[in-house]
Structures are given as structure tokens and as C-alpha cells.
Amino acid sequence: METVISTEETILEAARKVFMQKGFAASRMCDIAKTARINQALLHYYFRTKDKLFAMIFDQESQKFQSNIISILTSDLPFFEKLRRMVEAEIKKMRSAPYLPMFILNEMHSNPERQCAGPSESHARVYRVFRDLVEKEQAAGNILTVCPRQLFLSIMGLTMFPFLAQPMYQAALEAEHESFEQLIDDRVAHVSNMIIRSLEV
Amino acid sequence: METVISTEETILEAARKVFMQKGFAASRMCDIAKTARINQALLHYYFRTKDKLFAMIFDQESQKFQSNIISILTSDLPFFEKLRRMVEAEIKKMRSAPYLPMFILNEMHSNPERQCAGPSESHARVYRVFRDLVEKEQAAGNILTVCPRQLFLSIMGLTMFPFLAQPMYQAALEAEHESFEQLIDDRVAHVSNMIIRSLEV
DNA sequence: GTCTATACTCGGATAGAC
């Protein structure tokens, strides 16, 4: 049984590629059609308008972007091991879709009203679980007392930033014969060590 | 002697505002004209094309974005104090222009060829100074051994990320009666403590 | 220098044949 790729799926893949690289405004329907190797009219046949097609992609990608680390945080692993796995999971997710963070954050910037709800609400949910966990550890005297919100932002920043800033550091990396891939490979260890060391009593 | 604002300056300010909020592709010349309260034809009289006007703004903002922390790094302050001031300087810069990091990074994403050179080269220069400094401290056994590149990325990520992700956390913050301003106020201390603690031998 | 009016181009969307 071979996998048959429907026209609709072909279009969605092409749209994903173009939208994620250029953002909504800079993307062209004809580019999407060309990428999908079909006619531009077919786009409209399947998805009516550019807005609807974009909304479809954005919703799907928002899902992917949402942290599915609640299961890690609520497991019975030691706290520092939870942090390590949390970092690992986030970086793994973005490694498989490096455009994702810029795509989501940029769309939220240029479109403050639009789909802010989805990703925001998801992150807020994760944050509440995270905060309760941190406060419990702090009360038990297992870790240093820091603002949970700051800590959460720090973890997200440390994991996402390399992907957001890649174009800026790409040239510098190449000049020194280092690769982005290698950088990311090492990043899980670097970030989790950094966070853990900063919290140890 | 009162400050006279020329038409050209008025246009540049309006263009800055619009471009930085929406990015190049989503910005409209008529919005810029409206913001500047002048006629759209005047835009072209002063700057010929949208591209040229954008290039002007992008160049100016790239300058601002460039880290001017070399003077801090080459001062004779203690190493950890240099780190603290570096964080403080970066956050202060972005606080005065919160759109800046998203504007620059996003343009570099959607336009890989364009103006990557400026900001990239500037950051590369700063990085080399930073790396030498870190390696010297490590050789002297004053701090833990970590990859300087990872550390540099971490510092940048910790300082920039809140501004990049603001739209995502805004709602969550409001829900808990915290303000973004307050968050940023506290961030300098949080970030520098975190970095320093993670490096202490 | 600043305006109004208008030309031109690009890109999203539709009609209609097959």
C-alpha cells in the first residue's frame, strides 16, 4: 500500500513552505502554486482565499509550536532531570522545524489581534504547571529562590533564540568552520547545565 | 531656538514607525503618508521608491541594533561586572526600542541576502572580543569552562527574547496583574545573576 | 515643495471550457 498524496496535501505542503519562509504578507499565491507544481486557480478551488489557506497553516503550526512538556513536568522524575528533558524536548521540536519560532512570533507581532490566542493560552497553561512545580521545590529548599516567570522566560529564550537569530550568526559560524547543526547538538547540554547550576543551592 | 522638524525627518519618523511594526512587505506607502500627515506623492519626491525608503530605515536601525558593548568588555572592570553591565546595556537599548530585535531578525529571515552583512559583521566583531576575554578568564581558572559561542548566544537570548516574545506573554501577564515593564525592570538582575552563578567555580 | 489626478503593475480571485 503506497502513500498517495492528494492535491490538497500537496498544496498544504507548498503553502507551509512558502508562508513559513516569507510570512503572510510577502508570500505570493503564484509562488505557492509553482512550488506545488499546479495551477494557481486550483489553490482557490481548494481553499477559496489566501487568508483561509494561511489560517489553515498557521493553526497547524501553532499546534506544533505548543509546548507538550506538561507530561514531563508532571512525571515523577527529579526536578533537575525534568528541566533537562524540557530543554531537550523544546530544542528537538525546533530542530525539526527551525522556521517555526520566527514564523509564529513574527505573525503575532505584525498581527496583534489575529491568532494570538492559541499559542498564548497554551504557553500560559504550561507556565502555570511550571510555576507550581518551581514554587514547591523552592518551598522545600531544594533550589534557589528566583521568580518563576523570569525562569520560564529564560528557558524559552535559551532554547528558541538560536533558531530566531540563525541568519545573523550563520556567516560568523561558517567563517570559523563551525556548523549550526553542531551548535544545536551541543546546546541541550549547555543550556540545561547553565540553568541547573544557576538554581543549585 | 526651537527645533524645526523638516518634512524629510517627518517622513523618516513615520516610515520608521510603520516599517518597524509591520515589516517591509506588509507596510503600505499610503499608511506612511497618513502617519506623516502628508501626501503620498511627497514620499516619492523625497525617497523615490519604497525600497529606498526602507533601506534608509533599515540601515539606521541596524546601527542602533549593533552592540556597543565593546567598550565595556575592554574596560578594566572585574569580569563579572562586565557581564552585568553588558546585560544591562543590551536590555536598556531594547527597552528604548522594543520592536528593534524582531524587526531586524525578521527582515534577515525573509530576506537572507539583503542586509545581513551589517548586523552580522558587527555581532561577529563583538563576539571575538568576548571570546578572547572569556578564554583568558578560563585559562586563569576564574570561571568554569564553557563554550564561548554558546555563552554569547545565551546572553543575547536571555536579553532579547522577552522583546521578541512579548505578544505571546502579554495576555498571560495581564491576567496575573503583572506588567511587561515590571518584568523588564527585574530582568537585568535575574539574567546577570543567572549567568554569573552558572560560571562561578 | 506640495498638491491632485492618474498611469501602471502586480497579485488575488473568478468564469468557463474541458
Next chain:
DNA sequence: GTCTATCCGAGTATAGAC
């Protein structure tokens, strides 16, 4: 479902009066 041809609006840019 898929195509070609075409429409139409939005948005950039120019001409020309003042």
C-alpha cells in the same frame, strides 16, 4: 478536478498644476 484566460482591486509610482 484541472486548466486558460481574464477581471479587478490594491498599491506603487509619475505627470503636471500650483
